[in-house]
Each structure stands twice: as C-alpha cells, then as structure tokens.
Amino acid sequence: MWKRQAILAAMIGVALSTPVLAQTKTVAITAIVEHPALDATRDGVIDALKAAGYTPGENLKIEYQSAQGNPATAAQIARQFVGARPDVIVPISTPSAQAVVAATRDIPVVFTAVTDPVSAQLVRSMDKPGANVTGISDMAPVGEHVALIQEIVPSAKRLGVVFNPGEPNSVAMVNVLKEEAGKRGMTVVNAAANKSADVQTAARSLVGKADAIYVPLDNTVVSALEGLLAVGAQAKLPVFSADTDSVVRGTVASLGFDYRQLGRQTGEVVVRVLKGEKAGDIPVALARGTDLFINPKAAAAMGVTIPDAVAKRATKTVGQ
Amino acid sequence: MSDVAFFGAVEIGLVYALVALGVYLSFRVLDFPDLTVDGSFPLGAAVAATWIVSGGNPWLGSLAAMLAGAGAGLVTALLNVRFRILHLLASILTMIALFSINLRVMGRPNVAILMQDTVLTPFYGLGLPDHIVRPLAVGVVALVAVALLAWFLTSEFGLAMRATGVNARMARAQGVETDGHVYFGIALSNALVALAGALFAQTNGFADVTTGIGTIVVGLAAVIVGETLVPLRGLAGALLGCVIGSILYRLAVQLALSADVVGLEAADLNLVTAVLVAVALILPRSRLRVAKVAK
Numbered sequence: 001m002w003k004r005q006a007i008l009a010a011m012i013g014v015a016l017s018t019p020v021l022a023q024t025k026t027v028a029i030t031a032i033v034e035h036p037a038l039d040a041t042r043d044g045v046i047d048a049l050k051a052a053g054y055t056p057g058e059n060l061k062i063e064y065q066s067a068q069g070n071p072a073t074a075a076q077i078a079r080q081f082v083g084a085r086p087d088v089i090v091p092i093s094t095p096s097a098q099a100v101v102a103a104t105r106d107i108p109v110v111f112t113a114v115t116d117p118v119s120a121q122l123v124r125s126m127d128k129p130g131a132n133v134t135g136i137s138d139m140a141p142v143g144e145h146v147a148l149i150q151e152i153v154p155s156a157k158r159l160g161v162v163f164n165p166g167e168p169n170s171v172a173m174v175n176v177l178k179e180e181a182g183k184r185g186m187t188v189v190n191a192a193a194n195k196s197a198d199v200q201t202a203a204r205s206l207v208g209k210a211d212a213i214y215v216p217l218d219n220t221v222v223s224a225l226e227g228l229l230a231v232g233a234q235a236k237l238p239v240f241s242a243d244t245d246s247v248v249r250g251t252v253a254s255l256g257f258d259y260r261q262l263g264r265q266t267g268e269v270v271v272r273v274l275k276g277e278k279a280g281d282i283p284v285a286l287a288r289g290t291d292l293f294i295n296p297k298a299a300a301a302m303g304v305t306i307p308d309a310v311a312k313r314a315t316k317t318v319g320q
Numbered sequence: 321m322s323d324v325a326f327f328g329a330v331e332i333g334l335v336y337a338l339v340a341l342g343v344y345l346s347f348r349v350l351d352f353p354d355l356t357v358d359g360s361f362p363l364g365a366a367v368a369a370t371w372i373v374s375g376g377n378p379w380l381g382s383l384a385a386m387l388a389g390a391g392a393g394l395v396t397a398l399l400n401v402r403f404r405i406l407h408l409l410a411s412i413l414t415m416i417a418l419f420s421i422n423l424r425v426m427g428r429p430n431v432a433i434l435m436q437d438t439v440l441t442p443f444y445g446l447g448l449p450d451h452i453v454r455p456l457a458v459g460v461v462a463l464v465a466v467a468l469l470a471w472f473l474t475s476e477f478g479l480a481m482r483a484t485g486v487n488a489r490m491a492r493a494q495g496v497e498t499d500g501h502v503y504f505g506i507a508l509s510n511a512l513v514a515l516a517g518a519l520f521a522q523t524n525g526f527a528d529v530t531t532g533i534g535t536i537v538v539g540l541a542a543v544i545v546g547e548t549l550v551p552l553r554g555l556a557g558a559l560l561g562c563v564i565g566s567i568l569y570r571l572a573v574q575l576a577l578s579a580d581v582v583g584l585e586a587a588d589l590n591l592v593t594a595v596l597v598a599v600a601l602i603l604p605r606s607r608l609r610v611a612k613v614a615k
Contacts (some may be wrong), residue, residue, distance in 0.1 A: 044364065064586050065577060065586050065589070066586045066587065066589065068587075068589055068590050069530065069533060070533055070534055071524075071528055071530060071531045072332055072336070072531070072538070073532075073573060073589070074522070075328070075332055075520075075523075075524045076328060076329060076332055076523075076570065076573055076574065076577065077577060079324055079325050079326075079327075079328025079329070079331075079332075079451070080322075080325040080328065080577050080578070082324050082325075082328075082451075083322030083323060083324030083326075083328070084322055084325070085322075094430055094526075094528075095430065095526065095530070098430075098432055098434060098524065098525050098526040098528075099524050099525075099526075101434055101525065102434055102523070102524045102525035102526070103324075103328070103451075103524075105450075119432065120430065120432045120526075121432035121433070121434040121435050121525070121526075122432075122434070126433075168427070168428045220576075238483045265324075309545035310441065
C-alpha cells in the first residue's frame with residue numbers, strides 16, 4: 001500500500017516538474033549516414049534555430065536519427081517521423097529526402113544537402129516547389145560565381161566552360177550556368193573534354209571565342225587543371241573555378257561554402273516554416289557562397305587585376 | 321510507436337519478406353550461400369525505376385526487374401556449376417559486378433520515381449490511408465509468393481530441388497539433374513529478391529545504388545528469426561516463418577529507433593537492433609534450458 005502511494009507521488013512529482021510549454025516545437029532531423037559534412041549541416045540547422053530563439057529542451061524538441069548508411073532504415077525513419085507528427089522534418093542528403101517526401105504529403109519538409117532537387121523529384125521547380133516541400137541545394141552558388149567573374153573582369157561577355165558531358169553533375173551545373181549567365185547578360189561557350197587528356201585541347205578551342213573560362217565541379221577537368229591553367233596564362237584568358245581548392249592550384253578566384261553554413265541557411269528556412277509560412281511557397285535556394293578565395297599571382301599571369309573591393313572581402317588570399 | 325511507424329515497419333518487413341523467401345530458397349533449400357542478393361535487390365530497384373521513369377508500365381517494369389534478378393542469379397550459378405568457382409566467391413563476384421551494372425542501368429547513382437505512377441497508384445484511390453494501403457498491397461504480393469513457392473516446392477520438380485540441396489550425390493544417383501536445379505533455384509531466388517527491390521523503389525519513390533548494402537544480413541536474420549520464433553510446422557510454415565521473421569526484424573529496428581528515451585543515441589541504432597534480435601533468438605531457448613534444469 002505504502003509502496004503504491006510512493007509510486008503515485010513520484011509520478012505526480014515527475015508530471016509537475018516537467019514544464020508544460022504550449023509553444024514547444026518539434027523538429028525531426030535525419031541523415032543517411034554519419035559523415036563530417038552531413039553532421040556539420042545538422043549542427044548548423046540547430047545553430048540557426050537557437051539564434052532564432054528556439055532553445056532545445058525549453059521551447060524546442062530536436063529528434064535526430066541516422067540511417068547508418070542503409071536506405072531501408074532511412075525509409076523506416078521517414079515513417080517513424082511522419083507518425084510522430086513533428087512541426088518540420090529536415091532530411092539531409094538525397095535518399096533521406098526522397099524517403100521522407102514519399103512518406104508524407106502534409107508535414108512540412110525542409111531538405112538540405114541535395115544537389116539537384118528537381119531531378120531527385122523532391123520539388124517540381126526550384127522557384128515554386130509547391131506542396132509541403134522546400135529546401136536548400138548544395139550545388140555550388142553558380143549565380144554568385146558569374147557575378148564574381150563580372151566584378152573581376154567587367155569586360156567579359158562570353159564565358160567559356162570546359163566540362164565532361166559524361167558527368168551528370170557537371171551537365172546539370174552547366175545548364176544552371178547558362179541560365180545564370182543569361183540573366184546577367186553573358187553568353188556561354190561550351191568546350192567538351194571527354195577525358196583528362198582532352199582538357200588542354202578543349203581549353204585551346206576557347207581562345208578567341210571566350211573572354212574568361214569557368215571550371216565547373218567536374219572531376220575530369222579538375223584533375224587536369226594544370227593544362228588548362230597553362231592555356232589561360234598563354235592566351236591571357238582568366239580562369240575561374242567552382243571550387244575553392246582549385247584557387248590554391250592557380251585559378252583566379254572562387255566562392256565556396258561550408259556545410260555548417262549550409263545548415264544555418266537551412267535552419268533559417270525551418271524557422272520561417274515554424275513561424276507559419278507554407279513550405280511550398282518558399283523557393284528552393286542554392287547554398288550561399290561565404291568563403292571567397294583569390295589568387296592575385298594567378299590573376300596577374302592571366303592578365304587581370306583583382307579589384308580592391310574583392311580583395312578586401314576575401315577570406316583567403318593565396319600566396320600570402 | 322505511432323500507427324504510421326508501426327505499419328511502416330510492417331510494410332518494409334513485407335518487402336524484405338520476399339528477400340527472406342529468396343534467401344530461404346538458396347541457403348536452406350539448396351544449401352547454397354548466395355550473396356548475390358546484395359546486388360540483385362538494387363538491380364530490381366534500378367530496372368523498375370528506370371523502366372517507370374522512361375514511361376513504361378510499372379507492372380511490366382516489376383516483371384523486367386524479376387527477369388534481371390533471375391539473370392544475375394544465373395550468372396552466379398554459372399560461375400559455380402560450370403566453372404567450379406566456390407559458391408560463396410561466385411556470388412560475391414556477381415554482387416560486386418552488379419554495383420557497376422546498376423550504375424549503368426540507371427545512368428546515375430539515384431533515380432527518383434516520386435512523381436510517377438507505380439503499381440501502387442491504383443490502390444491509393446480506394447479510400448484507405450496511404451500507410452495502410454502500402455502494407456496491404458505488399459502483403460498480398462508476399463502471400464502470393466508464399467503460396468506459389470509452397471506449391472512449387474511440393475511439386476515433383478521442387479522435391480527434386482530439395483533433394484539436390486540435402487544430398488546432391490544421392491539426388492544424382494536417383495536421376496535428378498542437379499545442375500539444372502541449382503541454376504533454376506538461384507535464378508528464382510534472385511528474381512524474388514529483385515522483385516523486393518522493385519517494390520522498395522515503388523513504395524519509397526527512388527532507386528539508389530546503395531540500397532543493396534546489408535540485404536543478405538537482413539534476409540538471413542529474417543529467415544533465422546522466423547525459424548526460431550514461429551512455431552509453424554512443415555514447408556508452408558517455414559515459408560510463413562520467413563515473412564513473420566522479416567516483419568519481426570523490422571519491428572526490432574523500430575524499437576531501436578524509439579530507444580532514445582532510455583538515453584541511447586542515434587549512433588547506437590545498429591547495435592540496439594542486433595541486441596534485440598539476439599535476445600529474441602536466445603530467450604525461447606534459455607526458457608527451455610531452465611525448464612530442463614528444473615526437471
């Protein structure tokens with residue numbers, strides 16, 4: 001008898017000590033696997049939620065599950081989250097996002113670290129995602145790259161691009177590049193290189209036809225970058241790259257992002273949804289470029305000078 | 321555990337029940353440890369998804385997936401029977417080759433069919449919620465597979481196949497053409513696994529090259545959990561045991577996913593799943609031993 005009363009008292013005590021918060025929001029995050037970039041993205045999401053006044057344990061409940069590399073588990077986590085009816089689900093990576101989107105048509109979904117959300121069929125279009133889904137793509141910020149090229153080489157009108165048509169990711173990127181360059185009054189000139197040995201020839205074919213060269217995230221071209229840089233220096237054609245690592249190897253400049261920042265950007269969208277906006281009304285955004293790398297020596301060799309305004313913003317200046 | 325999570329676990333369990341049936345056929349009936357399934361599961365998903373994305377009929381796509389899976393099984397059987405490569409190695413060779421083939425089939429690492437019609441589309445409009453429709457539809461497929469397999473394995477041809485697995489030399493002495501039965505059995509096993517892959521792609525909206533990782537582990541676990549925990553006798557009982565074992569395995573994963581309440585972290589998922597399955601397998605035996613000691 002005493003025992004039962006004690007248990008009852010303990011239960012009441014627990015119930016009273018748990019603060020009842022009317023406005024507690026639940027955000028369920030899932031990733032396909034533990035991975036430094038994906039973990040950083042998750043931490044970034046939580047950073048942004050905290051910055052917006054949502055404190056885990058107070059007015060925010062974070063649920064996190066990793067599928068440990070197994071898509072069947074990812075599907076099961078998706079069902080688990082949908083059943084728990086959180087306020088927002090944040091799937092990190094393409095398979096996790098697909099599993100979540102397949103499992104719900106009404107719970108808001110904000111995906112992240114998905115390179116091509118349209119061909120992954122998460123949304124019908126980047127501008128008007130519709131339904132319950134929006135998110136952030138981790139494709140390189142191509143539009144910002146074009147703007148950067150124009151800032152450094154204001155006279156550039158024709159942008160040459162060397163890429164391997166056999167790499168789906170580069171093809172997708174070149175398509176985005178055409179759109180973004182068009183918006184800013186530039187035309188794109190293609191030069192295909194099917195293998196590393198063709199990269200230099202492809203670059204030479206651009207001499208006289210382009211005012212600058214852009215290197216997308218293309219494994220074939222990036223692996224043979226030095227040949228392309230030699231053409232740039234001989235023909236005084238400034239070479240820009242989509243990735244910041246290539247700036248260290250000798251391209252003029254690039255703008256990159258890190259995954260913690262990508263997560264923060266995603267978290268900002270999650271906050272908008274928590275505040276009542278419809279996910280489907282928020283356009284899918286590309287990752288914001290935050291890390292500006294410049295290489296003044298390479299710029300000089302290719303006949304351009306980096307304006308002071310750009311040099312001041314640089315987060316890393318190669319050669320210093 | 322919410323309704324959606326429970327029926328989700330049952331649904332994925334039923335999809336993997338087809339894998340368990342395939343594994344039962346190779347490991348138990350033919351005594352042929354076949355690891356091809358880690359490749360034929362995503363092969364089925366890849367073929368069905370690519371078929372559907374190019375505008376093909378999803379039923380035909382699922383059939384094409386089964387044929388592709390059977391083809392993969394035939395390659396393994398050929399390497400083993402014709403070229404005398406150890407069965408384990410033969411199946412590993414096919415499995416690793418299938419990774420490249422799956423990439424070729426899809427042309428990229430991931431094909432989405434979230435917006436296309438699948439074999440499940442006609443059933444979504446019948447008024448039941450999606451999370452009930454999916455396990456029902458997949459359950460019907462699994463039960464049909466059990467019925468057909470039970471019928472097949474008790475037919476004269478099926479009995480000869482079982483004899484091949486039990487004692488190939490004795491079967492040959494009785495005039496059974498054992499090589500043919502190995503070809504047919506491994507092809508059928510992988511066709512079932514590929515069908516599971518095709519259904520997985522259609523219930524989850526995508527095919528991904530990584531979907532195959534650990535398929536054999538899940539299939540084998542389902543077979544053994546079924547054999548240990550399901551008290552049904554006979555061949556049909558064993559086949560039903562595969563289905564129930566597969567669902568129980570998924571419920572164990574589901575429990576592990578809900579285990580964060582007791583202070584476990586997301587990283588502990590696989591460990592918790594393994595412990596739960598191990599406990600499920602050990603408990604009935606230890607109770608038996610206690611009973612024996614008490615006597």
